[in-house]
Amino acid sequence: MNYFSSDFKLGILGGGQLGKMMLTDTRKFDIQTYVLDPSNDAPCKIGSNVFVQGSLMDFDTVYNFGKQVDVLTFEIEHVNVEALEKLESEGIKVYPSPKTLKQIQNKGTQKDFYNANNIPTAPYTRFESLTALQEAVAAGQITIPFVWKSTEGGYDGNGVKVIRNSESFNGLPDVQCIAETMIPFKNELAVIVARNPKGEIKTYPVVEMEFHPEANQVEYVICPARIDDAVAQKAREIALNVSEAFNHVGLLAVEMFQTADDEILVNEVAPRPHNSGHYSIEASYTSQFEQHLRAILDLPLGNTDSKVAGIMVNLVGAEGYSGNVVYENIEKIMAQDGVTPHIYGKKQTRPFRKMGHVTIVNEDIAVARKIAEEVKNSIRVISIQ
């Protein structure tokens, strides 16, 4: 297949920041792209060859969009899977496959899949509704505290809540959910796995994540994770097992807990480029976005090693500010060594909205960590009054 400067067309469902960063690499390779997104103001409107405004959940919209391209991928899981199945049955290559997506879209199904495939994960119970869960708690079948997760539609900390008492239920939607045992963990880790249709498979180094305590969003992603080699090795092996169990094509970001006993438990996966891999743009031989393209186009996978240590800081909207965005002190952080801001291009900020990220690279991870903290303490995503 000739992808470069040719008539080949890659379709991307979703035109947000992940799509935008993927477009950097489609442009680098001069691969034609079609992007579908509901917002006419989406980050991918610029940089794609053809931008189509439309719903990702509407069967006809997704189907008609997909019929125009040769390979179809997505940057968000909330898409119409039935349309993907029909497209695949009609010969369009859809990567990751609708089968993989269906196994992942529902967190209950995802957890069942881990159990069926002997992949270590925290114990859980599925419930058809919040009401059913509350009844189980009342009946003493589920013990507080535990973690509530809605099985569908969760994103960036939405759809996840620690239930500490009966008041914690207030405000939760009455939807299908799971109750998961709380795991006392030392670290949250992630490993990105790339796999192409030929079956070539590679893992990125283990990254370590620090979460913002309130917003439940990642605050720092640190690569390599500052953990024992043996633990890192185990995490990469488990991520490989997960990837092989799903038999997916493209990237699979595997989020994991490192328990107090250095056990590794799989938390959840995302079948696409992932926030935990943004550091790779500056730090890795092959960025996760280029790797995703290589994988879904059945090209040879690139080197997943790092050139230098990398730390990523998410730029989220400051509390108390909504409106036209301003990046306060961005010039100050750009004066620091090895600092690269990525601005996603969303005009409007609001509290905790992901507006961009900053990567800090350095040969010395301790230096990078120090600069990352200065970055974190300097830059603020606010709005013009």
Add this chain to the structure above:
Amino acid sequence: MNYFSSDFKLGILGGGQLGKMMLTDTRKFDIQTYVLDPSNDAPCKIGSNVFVQGSLMDFDTVYNFGKQVDVLTFEIEHVNVEALEKLESEGIKVYPSPKTLKQIQNKGTQKDFYNANNIPTAPYTRFESLTALQEAVAAGQITIPFVWKSTEGGYDGNGVKVIRNSESFNGLPDVQCIAETMIPFKNELAVIVARNPKGEIKTYPVVEMEFHPEANQVEYVICPARIDDAVAQKAREIALNVSEAFNHVGLLAVEMFQTADDEILVNEVAPRPHNSGHYSIEASYTSQFEQHLRAILDLPLGNTDSKVAGIMVNLVGAEGYSGNVVYENIEKIMAQDGVTPHIYGKKQTRPFRKMGHVTIVNEDIAVARKIAEEVKNSIRVISIQ
């Protein structure tokens, strides 16, 4: 000044591959761009916010384009300087300035400038026409062999020829030119200097260039140059002197000869991102394209050090092929360690046309050099029959 996700507009004259690679970074920073190029098929048509088709040499076209933006830069020197001067006089920031551009556009003026500023350069004589030069040769005032250079319009080896006998004059245009003494040199080197309006200034490491003997185009660019530290230090100092003499803003690529006696002679400069700096996308902490933006926007300059060694191979059209381009064996080279192709997006190839480049990065420069040669021997830019 607020550049990020704001109403600020950056104008770029020229929409070729240099502009395209600059757009990668304007997108990363979400800076609005306007691009002017004569071809409706230019690489920058995608990735810019507003693309305008029009002549870069036409006063009105350039002037009217420039009036729409806040800062104006260029990726090619062949632009209407009078329009830039008028725009500058009316308050548009033009970087590099028309003054710098005028000193550089004409190679005779450029050489005079070096002499006036005590910058070492090969001896030369200016002539108003080829006829005048031929008369000087006939009169014994200029001794064969020497290097003929047209003072204007030269690019990628066009406008430069070694005159070995009277037949060498055949086919040369009867234009203003210089006759330059042939320098027996060990190496062709280049140093990119970045300078912002505040006067902050940084040099990139010295790179070493190997030219294709026939096409007079760069075949490999190697960073760092495999030369003595003292020579490298001298080359960087001379490049700094050149930059300070021009008082330019933006990037200045300074091409130099290292003579048999380790003298450094300045050959010529380009006031923009340059082929000799493409390696920086993968190898440097700050790519030359991001650095150019930082410089012209008066942002702090980024770290010019390398993370790893980098070698660039130009992808030029193979002899004997013209038409719709195909990159033969591109999948083969992508299977090699640390190899990244950049495809500029020109649909039509022709012999020696610059169609893209490949960067090879590795911790070990000797390994990178070996892979670069395999890349060079594998990939071919041909056309579909």
